[in-house]
Amino acid sequence: MKVERLKMDPEKARELWRKYQAHVAGQTKADQEIAAVYKRLAQGRTVIRALESIRSAGVTEEGYPRLAIARADEKQIGVRLAPNKTEWEFTPGYPIRSRSRVLTVTDVPPGKDYARVRSDVPLIPVHLRPRRGLQNYHILFEADWREYPIDPYLLRRFGADAWLVVAAWDLTTVERAVMANRISA
Numbered sequence: 001m002k003v004e005r006l007k008m009d010p011e012k013a014r015e016l017w018r019k020y021q022a023h024v025a026g027q028t029k030a031d032q033e034i035a036a037v038y039k040r041l042a043q044g045r046t047v048i049r050a051l052e053s054i055r056s057a058g059v060t061e062e063g064y065p066r067l068a069i070a071r072a073d074e075k076q077i078g079v080r081l082a083p084n085k086t087e088w089e090f091t092p093g094y095p096i097r098s099r100s101r102v103l104t105v106t107d108v109p110p111g112k113d114y115a116r117v118r119s120d121v122p123l124i125p126v127h128l129r130p131r132r133g134l135q136n137y138h139i140l141f142e143a144d145w146r147e148y149p150i151d152p153y154l155l156r157r158f159g160a161d162a163w164l165v166v167a168a169w170d171l172t173t174v175e176r177a178v179m180a181n182r183i184s185a
Helices: 010-021 029-042 050-057 173-184
Strands: 004-006 047-049 067-071 076-082 085-089 102-104 115-120 138-142 153-157 163-168
Touching: 004 050, 010 029, 029 047, 047 050, 050 067, 050 138, 067 076
Parallel strands: none
Antiparallel strands: 004 047, 047 163, 067 138, 076 085, 076 115, 085 102, 138 153, 153 163
16 A cells, blocks of 8 residues: 655654754644654654545545545444545444544545445454554555455554554455454344
């Protein structure tokens, strides 16, 4: 999966992070987010722009996003398409009831009719699954919209579009078969 990754030499990121730490008192929210990104890059961590990755991945022939994002504690994700936007629904049913459970992410090509589609959220293998606070994580994955997803990223959001990659994996054929049968049953 192609994602928009923020890259920088760890030593340069550490130097810039220290400069931001020297001026903590006068920082704005944007300054704090920049410092947080520098800190993670200095640690050698992978930071991506998940929302921009979804935008740049574009849409399928049917007009559905190629990439999807969901809270890690959800079983399915709903996508509602409108002429100028795509919204990810974090609740199990339609219509979308709570604006706090909706993530508007990407532009849809002009002229796309209103539509809704659902996808299963990929399983997090037990050895990668956070022990607590699963609702604080998200999963970014290539959405087939017809089959169980294959290669997700487990993310932790710490800025407007700054996401720490906690884990990345490919689901095995066994994991996909078991999960596809459980969700469709």
